[in-house]
Amino acid sequence: MNTRSCDTDVLVVGAGPAGVAAAVMAASLNLRTMVIEAGPVGGKLHRIGALENVPGSWSTGPQLAEALASDLDRLEKAGRCTVVQGLAAKVGGHDHRAELTLADGRVLTSKLIVVATGVSDLVPPDATWITATAELSAPPLWRAAPQDLTARTYVLGADRPLGTWLRSHPNVRTTLHVLCPPSDAYKATEIEADGRVRLVPISHAAITKPTYGGGWTIEVEEHDGTKTIYAATSVLNNLGNKPAAVTGLVSGDDGYCPPDRQHRRIRIAGDLRSARYQRIATAHGSGAEAVLAYYYDISLSGGGGIR
Numbered sequence: 162m163n164t165r166s167c168d169t170d171v172l173v174v175g176a177g178p179a180g181v182a183a184a185v186m187a188a189s190l191n192l193r194t195m196v197i198e199a200g201p202v203g204g205k206l207h208r209i210g211a212l213e214n215v216p217g218s219w220s221t222g223p224q225l226a227e228a229l230a231s232d233l234d235r236l237e238k239a240g241r242c243t244v245v246q247g248l249a250a251k252v253g254g255h256d257h258r259a260e261l262t263l264a265d266g267r268v269l270t271s272k273l274i275v276v277a278t279g280v281s282d283l284v285p286p287d288a289t290w291i292t293a294t295a296e297l298s299a300p301p302l303w304r305a306a307p308q309d310l311t312a313r314t315y316v317l318g319a320d321r322p323l324g325t326w327l328r329s330h331p332n333v334r335t336t337l338h339v340l341c342p343p344s345d346a347y348k349a350t351e352i353e354a355d356g357r358v359r360l361v362p363i364s365h366a367a368i369t370k371p372t373y374g375g376g377w378t379i380e381v382e383e384h385d386g387t388k389t390i391y392a393a394t395s396v397l398n399n400l401g402n403k404p405a406a407v408t409g410l411v412s413g414d415d416g417y418c419p420p421d422r423q424h425r426r427i428r429i430a431g432d433l434r435s436a437r438y439q440r441i442a443t444a445h446g447s448g449a450e451a452v453l454a455y456y457y458d459i460s461l462s463g464g465g466g467i468r
């Protein structure tokens with residue numbers, strides 16, 4: 162297949178901050194651009210109640226998500242980008258094209274695919290330091306309203322949304338009991354000075370339902386082997402995330418997809434690149450760079466633009 166007969170020039174998978182930046186950059190280079198998104202435009206931005214590290218005076222994630230959706234809308238109306246709702250299942254790179262297969266069986270071809278699918282939530286069965294009964298319900302901390310909390314609300318893990326939640330609710334006085342395994346210790350430094358957090362350093366937690374009464378029993382084992390039993394009225398999930406890679410990408414041992422190990426027609430942007438640098442500003446930068454790097458690779462090799 163000649164690249165001229167591809168469905169589009171650039172296919173972007175995922176419309177979070179990385180995917181939208183890639184699409185905006187591609188359209189600005191006059192490349193035919195198509196975005197495939199399974200949910201709402203903005204990705205994880207919809208979960209961020211308070212923002213302070215993104216240039217542009219955005220104070221919440223949903224505000225920025227709305228602006229990104231307007232950007233794509235503007236490009237669509239100008240005929241420079243198409244947004245397709247769909248779940249990407251598989252990507253493949255070939256000499257003259259890249260190919261994307263959607264979960265519903267549709268196949269799309271392009272000259273370049275930028276994969277920016279981010280990360281998905283870890284759940285208790287994914288965490289080796291937790292043993293829990295299958296009936297455990299642990300809704301995400303990021304979604305918890307202050308009125309959902311009690312003096313005996315326990316949080317599983319000290320991942321970064323904890324800091325965001327505390328900043329989003331500066332007037333909440335309830336103490337959050339946070340079970341913190343060694344792997345999360347470095348993340349906890351961001352919030353350990355906040356008096357509303359009680360960090361419980363642990364090596365293992367067993368969560369069961371008591372025979373009588375509501376709530377949960379949490380048997381915690383500390384690093385020195387000491388065991389303590391807590392009664393919790395509710396348990397919230399703040400375990401962090403795992404890469405949302407699609408089939409066909411090259412992954413490292415940790416499941417992330419290093420950009421420099423992919424086929425030359427497939428580029429990775431945003432959180433999916435690595436457990437490091439998971440921030441909005443770096444997602445934007447990496448999305449734009451993924452497209453621009455490919456564009457210049459091709460033009461500098463004599464192609465006079467993407468081909």
Ligand SMILES: Cc1cc2nc3c(=O)[nH]c(=O)nc-3n(C[C@H](O)[C@H](O)[C@H](O)COP(=O)(O)OP(=O)(O)OC[C@H]3O[C@@H](n4cnc5c(N)ncnc54)[C@H](O)[C@@H]3O)c2cc1C
Nearest residue numbers: 175177178179199204205249278279322431432439440441
């Ligand atoms: C609670 C919380 C608070 C945070 N607070 C901050 C903060 O204050 N400051 C900061 O800089 N960062 C913060 N972050 C991190 C920030 O949100 C991410 O770094 C950023 O959103 C990553 O952008 P992304 O485009 O790589 O991925 P995402 O935002 O995750 O977007 C990925 C998109 O891909 C879509 N997708 C996934 N799989 C598929 C598929 N197979 N097919 C089609 N579409 C798919 C998803 O629906 C999603 O829209 C926070 C994250 C969370 C969860």
